[in-house]
Amino acid sequence: MNEKFFALxxxxxxxIINAAIEVFSKYDYKHASTDLIAAKAGISKGSLFYYFHxxxxxxxxxxDYIMDVMKEQLPDxxxxxxxxxFELLEYAARQKAKVMEQGSPYIMDFAMRAFYSEKEDVSNDLRNHNFVQQDVIYQAYFSHIDASKFKDGISPHEICKMLIWMADGYLHEIRMLNQEPDMDALMTEFTKWMDMFRKFVYKEEYLA
Structure with a gap:
């Protein structure tokens, strides 16, 4: 990326960011037009490719910009x-949902298209980004949890990944049905899943 973009x-x-997010949220990567992005941003296509190669x-x-925006909202x-x-996981999920709802109306659609990108020029890069981001976020925000509540042999990190996979599966199903994601409905389901997992993985004395 040309440093001139950050000098703007x-x-x-x-x-420019909002224009690009809007276009990429409405079209898959292949069919998202850089001409349209430039027009919405009020710049020439040449300028767009001057800032981004x-x-x-x-x-x-x-x-990465959207991931950074979300991460900035969590460390309070x-x-x-x-x-x-589980309290921390729910808190983080609600904060993430709040950012998605309060930000650009196109952020959620862009994030979903990016996360489920397949067989496109960016798919492998995004997949690698996602794996790295999950580990980084877990280490940054879950390193201080009380792991003694878990039964022996249970990994909090693995439980976190399983819950994330379930949420991703829920959103993927919504996307396949061409429905609009409902964050309140997702949080209701996510809370149910957390309650089930808590009963399976916490020691008896922490379930009261």
Whole structure:
């Protein structure tokens, strides 16, 4: 990426970012038009490729940008005071849902398209990004949990991954049915799954 992009005024950078997120949220990677992105951003296509060398670079930047925005919302005082694994997981999920709802109306659609990207030029890169991000986020926000509540041989990290897979499966099903994702409905289901897992993996004395 050309450093000249970061030298732009903040308002102009956001204008380009929002335009690109909107177009990529409406079309798959192959059919997302850089001409349309440039037009919505109020710049020439040449300028767009001056700031980003190609469409793939722009797409991966947007993905990392959205991940960074979400991560910035989590490290507040409350999160450091929560030592129960499931309470912290629910808190983090609700904060993530809040960011998705309060941000650009296209963020959620872009994130879902990116996460379930298959057989496209960016698919392998996104898959690698996702694996790395999951481990980084877990280490950053779950390192202080009280792991003594778990039964012997149970890995909190593995439980976290399983719950994330379940949420991803739920969203994937919604996407396949061409339905709009309902974050309140997802959180209701996610809470049920957490309650079930808690009963299976916590020691008896922590279930009261």
């Amino acid at each position: 005024p903040e308002e102009k950078r956001h204008q 190609n469409k793939k670079e722009l797409y991966l930047y947007l993905y 005082r409350d999160i450091l005071n929560i030592t129960d694994f």
